[in-house]
Amino acid sequence: MITQVRSELSRYLRTETVGGSILLIAAAVAVLWANSAWSDAYFSLRDFQVGPSALHLNLSLGTWAQDALLAVFFFVAGLELKRELVVGELSDRKKAMLPIIAAVGGVVTPALIALAVGWGEPGIEQAWAIPVATDIAFALGVLALTGSRIPAGARVFLLSLAVVDDLLAIIIIATVFTASIAMLWLLAAVAGAALYWFAQHRRITTPLLYVPLAMFVWYAVHEAGIHATLAGVVLGLLTRVRPDPGEDEAPATRLEHRIQPYSAGFCVPVFALFASGVPVNAEVLGTMFTDRLTLAIILGLLLGKTIGIFGVSWLVVRLRIAVKPAGLDFRDMFALSVLGAIGFTVSLLVAELALEGAEQExxxxxxLLTSLAASLIGSALLLRRGRVHDARTQAEPADNG
Structure with a gap:
């Protein structure tokens, strides 16, 4: 009975609507808590340090959430990307072209807009990276909630776009926010990752090998001075996605089904809880639209993401470099492009890495505010497009008759 309940809970947590809702609730709790009379308790909990000092792991709970829990999230993202590249939509070069090129446009355009608006402001030399990422869980959650009447190709396009987008964001994190690299630890991480790949190649399945090995790779990447979430992406990409003859599921599918509920139901919400607790008072709101650094982030996310994703998609389809997903109009793709402006998880992570103190807050x-605005605008557009598709579906039988 307990196993059945646990299985049902896991299935429930795998749905994008639930994952996005839990993420949103965690962020709302953080904002309310950080702006309440109990704010001292929130910041004390976030900054409470735990872990062995001898291993350089005496970290705050907020840092543990950022470095360790998000590594689990990016492991799942790596599994999704590997599956899409090998056996999914991205395995077909013509179908893969659109979301890949759109993702590049959705990374470059926000960065350029952020640099143009914030040029000369202290911190912009790293803060330009804040608006480049799309939150997979949140964006897909909004799509599942409000875009159920949009053709199925919408989810595939948005998922592929967001996965490639996050991979690019991780590359930026690994390069821009790595001051120095400890080469011996980097070599140790490479050796651990190679052993993981070899174990996959040899069809070894025991978690008694993989769990300690994954923890070692994470620790080695952390000690190398590279952001530890990169370990999750690398191991995800090294996981086998094609099932052997007689094998019900490939390891990637099996791991994603087991780990994704923990990622969506615990890891990402806990990170959001510790990362989203920012003072939102009259002073902050009053300076948000006059401070060039925050304007760079707002315009980079809301305008840069929408223009970059949709503009590049429209251009490459018109030039016949790529094709639209089946059943989708350009107006559908515009609505999906607005959802791309939901930065949230990765954008909050980059904000923590790029800035400090009041500027970080x-x-x-x-x-937070821009992601909320993008989700509301995107939802309204998706609901409108859903009604259009419904009207077309209802008109088709009449036309055929």
Whole structure:
């Protein structure tokens, strides 16, 4: 009975609507708690340090959430990307072209807009990276909630776009926010990742090998001075996605089904809880639209993402470099492009890495408010497009008759 309940809970947590809802609730709790009379308790909990000092792991709970729990999230993202590249939509070069090129446009355009608006402001040399990422869980959650009447190709396009987008964001994190690299630890991480690949190649399945090995790779990447979430992406990409003859599921599918509920139901919400607790008072709101750094983030996310994703998609389809997903109009793709402006998880992570103090708090507030605005605007557009598709579906039988 307990196993059945646990299985039902896991299935429930795998749905994008639930994952996005839990993420949103965690962020709302953080904002309310950080702006309440109990705010001292929130910041004390976030900054409470735990872990062995001898291993350089005496970290705050907020840092543990950022470095360790998000590594689980990015492991799942790596599994999704590997599956899409090998056996999914991205395995077909013509179908893969559109979301890949759109993702590049959705990374470059926000960065350029952020640099143009914030040029000369202290911190912009790293803060330009804040608006480049799309939150997979949140964006797909909004799509599942309000875009159920949009053709199925919408989910595939948005998922592929967001996965490639996050991979690019991780590359930026690994390069821009790595001051120095400890080469011996980097070599140790490479050796651990190679052993993981070899174990996959040899069809070894025991978690008694993989769990300690994954923890070692994470620790080695952390000690190398590279953001530890990169370990999750690398291991996800090294996981086998094609099932052997007689094998019900490939390891990637099996791991995603087992780990994704923990990622969506615990890891990402806990990170959001610790990352989203920013003061949102009259002073912060008053300066948000006059401070050039926060304006750079807001315009980079809301305008840069929408223009970059939709503009590049429209251009490559018109030039016949790529094709639209079946059943989708350009107006559908515009609505999906607005959902791309939901930065949230990765944008909050980059804000924590790029800025400090009051500037970091303002940047986080800008990410939260812009992501909320993008989700509301995108939802309205998707609901409108859903009615259009419904009307077409109902008209088709009459036309055929």
């Amino acid at each position: 303002k940047a986080k507030a800008a990410v």
